Amino acid sequence: MPEWSLELILSSLHEDIQRRLATARAALAHPVSKGDASEKIWLELLQMYLPERYQVAKAFVVDSKGRFSEQIDVVVFDRQYSPFIFNYEGEVIIPAESVYAAFEAKQTANADLVKYAQKKIASVRNLYRTSLPIPHAGGTYPAKPLIPIIGGLLTLESDWSPALGPSFEKALDAGKHDRQLDIGCVASHGHIVRRDDGTYNMVQEGKPATAFLFKLISRLQFSGTVPMIDIDAYGEWLTK
Secondary structure, eight states: OOOOOHHHHHHHHHHHHHHHHHHHHHHOOSHHHHHHHHHHHHHHHHHHHSOTTEEEEEEEEEOTTSOBOOOEEEEEEEOSSOSOOEEETTEEEEEGGGEEEEEEEOSEEOHHHHHHHHHHHHHHHTSOOOOOOEEETTEEEOOOOOOOOEEEEEESEESSSSTTSHHHHHHHHTOOGGGOOOEEEETTTEEEEEOTTSOEEEEEOSOHHHHHHHHHHHHHHHHOOOOOOOHHHHHGGGGO
């Protein structure tokens, strides 16, 4: 009977992601095609390995006041407790209350991309989110506090040298409050995690995609469950 190797399994997961990202970068000539391929690879990774309570899509996010985010490459959202997810002419539209995390996915990290990712994540965090009291057999629980939306960046390469050095960290530090990035992966070099004190742990390692996946799952576990959506707030748009 063959012996299993957890080390080999985890290593193979990272190597598969890095190989597919590198192939897309080398084989596709058009920048848009490269970007679309990168998004697809990251989406498939998270769709396959995140617990089933989470779903993943390229999407716009909307709030009950009718405001929309920019289009987000990778949105991690709740489907178990979310009463509706819109599909309109091929575009996915997710209510703001359902969002756990939002990521920008591109081929290479640089200062402009970090700034762009910070702006796009802010467009999600700045949306209005409702939270209703939760009924139970003995009455109601107070409305659940809103969970922080995780923001991040996913790439294959980095334009900086060293790839995860002070210049990269300086670009990340420029994103404060609603623009902060919490986690990321540069699949050829390592992963990034924002510490509680606001500094960044820039981890250079051999299996970044796998390490990033585990860190994200850990963050999601501590996020808990999304708040109870005020459906009537969205329903008011039916009479406008």
